[in-house]
Amino acid sequence: MxxxxxxxxxxxxxxxxxxxxxxxxxxxxxxxxxxxxxxxxxxxxxxxxxxxxxxxxxxxxxxxxxxxxxxxxxxxxxxxxxxxxxxxxxxxxxxxxxxxxxxxxxxxxxxxxxxxxxxxxxxxxxxxxxxxxxxxxxxxxxxxxxxxxxxxxxxxxxxxxxxxxxxxxxxxxxxxxxxxxxxxxxxxxxxxxxxxxxxxxxxxxxxxxxxxxxxxxxxxxxxxxxxxxxxxxxxPKTKAARKLFFPDGDYREKPLTKTSTKNRVRLVFDEANAGEPIIANMIMELGAPVNFLYANLDVLGESQKGQMVLCLAADKATADKQKAYLTAKGVEFIEIPEDEIEEEVTE
Amino acid sequence: MSAHELMSLLGQESLATLYMTFVGTLVAYLIGLPVGVSLVVTGPNGIKPRPVYNKVMGFIVNVIRSVPFLILMIALIPYIRKVIGTGIGPRAITAALIIAAAPFVARLVEQSLLEVDPGVVEAAQAMGASTLQIIWKVLLLEGRPSLINGAAVTMINILGYSAMAGTLGGGGLGDIAIRYGLYRFQPTIMWITILVLIVLVQVLQEIGIRIVAKSDNRIN
Missing domain, CATH: 3.40.50.300 (P-loop containing nucleotide triphosphate hydrolases)
Structure with a gap:
């Protein structure tokens, strides 16, 4: 009590x-x-x-x-x-x-x-x-x-x-x-x-x-x-939380919407997986490029967390493979709903 | 009238004027200050809203303030005579001054206290201060410079009223102006009286300004 x-x-x-x-x-x-x-x-x-x-x-x-x-x-x-x-x-x-x-x-x-x-x-x-x-x-x-x-x-x-x-x-x-x-x-x-x-x-x-x-x-x-x-x-599970926790601007601004709004993911790294060049390895292994939209290092209390927004391959099959690769490597990520990006842009 | 006589007359009546002003202000504050505080505390955004009391008290204050001083005094004279035994002279006038000035003081105090940052009052409430503690330690203390300023304004106002009251046999400088300046047509005396009044007002104002400057810790 x-x-x-x-x-x-x-x-x-x-x-x-x-x-x-x-x-x-x-x-x-x-x-x-x-x-x-x-x-x-x-x-x-x-x-x-x-x-x-x-x-x-x-x-x-x-x-x-x-x-x-x-x-x-x-x-x-x-x-x-x-x-x-x-x-x-x-x-x-x-x-x-x-x-x-x-x-x-x-x-x-x-x-x-x-x-x-x-x-x-x-x-x-x-x-x-x-x-x-x-x-x-x-x-x-x-x-x-x-x-x-x-x-x-x-x-x-x-x-x-x-x-x-x-x-x-x-x-x-x-x-x-x-x-x-x-x-x-x-x-x-x-x-x-x-x-x-x-x-x-x-x-x-x-x-x-x-x-x-x-x-x-x-x-x-x-x-x-x-x-x-x-x-x-x-x-973050809700849109409100994503709005607050996501980096401002950059990847959501208009010029960048020329890149696909499909298959965007936000990944968070911490000390556990900071040592390995996971994204580079993924690109080489799967032979499919990704677009970097945003990357930053955030300090959460005592710990550091890397935050990154990627645009994965446009076709669903490759994108799914990329997601599976990330999951296998223990990288936490969430998919950014397409409508949220567009909504941001039109705001 | 010789210069000597004039001087002693002016001196005496100036003292009467100052007596009416100081006593009038003091007692008007004894009544008006608590009323003003109560209006703020019970107001819609006050720390203890009491709408009925606030409306009734606000109405009384407004009614008295609506009556021009001279008319209020004439209306009050019979009652003052009943209570203190005389309807003329500085004491009678002072009684009328107090009744006229107290509501004015209440509104001035209310204005001063409304200027106190509501955030500071909220902080005191959050600390667990009681209503009385907030009144003493926050409202009156934080409002002090503005309150002193108001007191100087009040004093100058009452001095003006007391001179008006002189025309009704109140004594003081107004009395001289009427008796010698008007009835006996001695413009010199009239102008000397006016001069003395101006000096008194300036002195009071200057003292007020200095005390405010000294007591306000926001600017030094």
């Missing part, structure tokens, strides 16, 4: 708007285990921000239950809800720091709310500034800090209440790529070293690849696919 630190059961959220009812979340069931770094990815408007806000009940679900550490949060009184919220911290895209308090004051804020003794709180806040590498900016105000520094203060603030979970709502979306990497690195460290569970809301696959061990793909208020990041990266 306690294994699931967060459990959403049949969570539905409807909003009443002028244009009528809008269903933001449809019957969401989601279990997050202690120590997970659980990504929730979707395009904007998919409902991921609403979803993360139901976890700490900033959004009250219309239906369904939210369990935290096996206990139902839905239906708790304000006081008990607030006590539980201290164990679920949150960081935001826009940082949401108090502009009138300096970095130290911001970190002290949750400790003041919890009524921690002053001297103790101050010591802890200073300690946390060290953790996020901002010792020298204790008395800087947010307006004097860069985006990355602000998010570091926000992370220190999130850690102040000794949370079991940190909800990250597009935490790096307002940051440049280099700062994003350093913030993701910090979050990763917090997840690994402190065992704090992360729930990571994002629209960027890079964030999932670098930070998460599990992922749920959300589309139109529903979770359409979920599982280990490694698995979904290798074999």
């Amino acid at each position: 306690a294994e699931h630190i967060i459990s959403l059961q049949g969570v539905t959220k409807e909003f009443d708007t002028k244009g009528g009812k809008v269903v933001a979340l449809k019957d969401i069931n989601l279990d997050i285990e202690k120590g997970d770094s659980y990504g929730i990815i979707g395009l904007s408007g998919a409902g991921k921000s609403t979803l993360v806000r139901t976890i700490n009940l900033l959004e009250q679900p219309t239906e369904g239950k939210v369990l935290f550490d096996g206990e139902s949060l839905t239906g708790l009184g304000n006081k008990d809800l607030n006590l539980n919220r201290r164990k679920i911290s949150m960081i935001f895209q826009q940082f949401n720091l108090l502009m009138q308090r300096d970095a130290l004051g911001n970190i002290l804020f949750p400790l003041e709310i919890a009524g921690a003794p002053k001297a103790e709180a101050l010591e802890k806040a200073k300690e946390l500034l060290k953790v996020v590498d901002l010792e020298d900016r204790a008395h800087s105000y947010p307006s004097q800090l860069s985006g990355g520094q602000k998010q570091r203060v926000a992370i220190a603030r999130a850690l102040a209440s000794d949370p079991e979970v940190i909800l990250c709502d597009e935490a790096t979306s307002a940051l440049d790529p280099k700062t994003t990497r350093s913030i993701l690195g910090l979050l990763r460290k917090i997840n690994e070293e402190r065992g704090i569970t992360l729930v990571v809301i994002t629209h960027e696959m890079e964030v999932i690849k670098q930070l998460c061990n599990k992922v749920a793909v959300i589309e139109n208020g529903e979770i359409v696919e979920r599982g280990e990041v490694q698995e979904i990266f290798k074999k």
Whole structure:
């Protein structure tokens, strides 16, 4: 029971708007285990921000239950809800720091709310500034800090209440790529070293690849696919997941559609089969060429994965042989449905 | 009237004006600040939406604000006389000023607090802050520069009202302007009074601006 630190059961959220009812979340069931770094990815408007806000009940679900550490949060009184919220911290895209308090004051804020003794709180806040590498900016105000520094203060603030979970709502979306990497690195460290569970809301696959061990793909208020990041990266089952995990552009752009849209496959290599020139061997052995449409090296957490999109031989018989060859060599691949490519092109 | 007499008259009535302004502002805030806070907290996007209270209180505030100050004061004088025993003089005027200014203050406070970034309020809610903690530590603190600015505007407004009230026997600088400037046709005194009023307004405004600049940590 306690294994699931967060459990959403049949969570539905409807909003009443002028244009009528809008269903933001449809019957969401989601279990997050202690120590997970659980990504929730979707395009904007998919409902991921609403979803993360139901976890700490900033959004009250219309239906369904939210369990935290096996206990139902839905239906708790304000006081008990607030006590539980201290164990679920949150960081935001826009940082949401108090502009009138300096970095130290911001970190002290949750400790003041919890009524921690002053001297103790101050010591802890200073300690946390060290953790996020901002010792020298204790008395800087947010307006004097860069985006990355602000998010570091926000992370220190999130850690102040000794949370079991940190909800990250597009935490790096307002940051440049280099700062994003350093913030993701910090979050990763917090997840690994402190065992704090992360729930990571994002629209960027890079964030999932670098930070998460599990992922749920959300589309139109529903979770359409979920599982280990490694698995979904290798074999995305739904179109929504393929859209997100596949490389952008290149092989789908118009000029390239001059090559056949038939028999396209996406392969993923990992350390196990990176040593052998499998594709080269396949071409030589079967005497049939393939077209390379895309190739890249992706970093998934600690591991590296090669990703490649090939256009196999146009005739079905040869293509089937090629597929059989790949399977025999233990290369994981999926076939890209023709209609998805064309749809991309016409979009 | 000798220069000396004029100076002492101006000094005395300036003090009366300042008394009405400061006491009026202070008490108007004692009433208007909590009302303004309650309007934000119970508003449609507030942390504790209470539509009925919000609508009723908003309506009361609007009604009082709709009545021009001079007319409101004339209407109130009989009641003020009943309560504090006199319908003229700085004390009576101050009572009228408070009633007129409190709703104005409530709206100003509401505006200031609505400017506070909702994201910061959300962050505090996510941390498990209670409603009172959010009011004290987030809304009032983050809204501080704008609130102080509003207080300076209020003070200047009340100073203007108090001068108007002088025409109804309220005392203060408005009283001098009416009695000497108008009834006795002494334009010099009229203009000197106006000058003193301008100086007072400028000083109040400048003090307000400086306090805001000093208290706002977003810009320094």
